[in-house]
Amino acid sequence: MTTTHPLELFRFCPKCGSANFIENNEKSKKCRDCGFVYYFNSSAAVVAVIENDEGRILVSRRAKAPAQGALDLPGGFVDMYETAEEAAKREVLEETCLHVNNLRYLFSLPNIYVYSDFEVHTVDMFFLCNVSDFRALKAQDDVAEVFFMDKNQLNPEDFGLASIRKGIKNLLKHSL
Known part of the structure; x- marks a missing residue:
């Protein structure tokens, strides 16, 4: 199994495409540009x-x-x-x-x-x-x-x- 978190593979905001997509917490990333929060779910x-x-x-x-x-x-x-x-x-x-x-x-x-x-x-x-x-x-x-x-x-x-x-x-x- 990988040692990196799966969210590391998501580099761009899926809503607006911005590269300003940062870690929000252990379960999510947040786009600094549009505010969208993406949760990594099963x-x-x-x-x-x-x-x-x-x-x-x-x-x-x-x-x-x-x-x-x-x-x-x-x-x-x-x-x-x-x-x-x-x-x-x-x-x-x-x-x-x-x-x-x-x-x-x-x-x-x-x-x-x-x-x-x-x-x-x-x-x-x-x-x-x-x-x-x-x-x-x-x-x-x-x-x-x-x-x-x-x-x-x-x-x-x-x-x-x-x-x-x-x-x-x-x-x-x-x-x-």
Whole structure:
């Protein structure tokens, strides 16, 4: 992880373009010219925990960086104007071709997701997703493969992203 604060990368005011954009406090910068204060906040992301009738968990293998080749759970960023629930359903469909019937919020974890060598601070919201028909299951989008694993075979260290590792530990500790 970087030792510099993420706000160091923001050199110009996003409102007026001024270079007179200075540190306001540990969470924000302020433009001396127009007065705009920019707060650096986490991006929203979702993670889908999908269990089949045999109690096995749907796992994916990442096709792209970061953590290419490592295990993962379906999920991704929440788009603008989208609820977290809508994002979870969309991400599951995009990555697995499966339709989520309903879902239930489980917990959230902070994360740093490195995208194009840029650290994106996120809050990852985990959802237990119900899928009734798995016949369409197919790896899509940024997923190399999808498969089911027995809970007792889940090893958090096989998962490439820190929040997913922590989430798997949490799921195993509290069982679904």
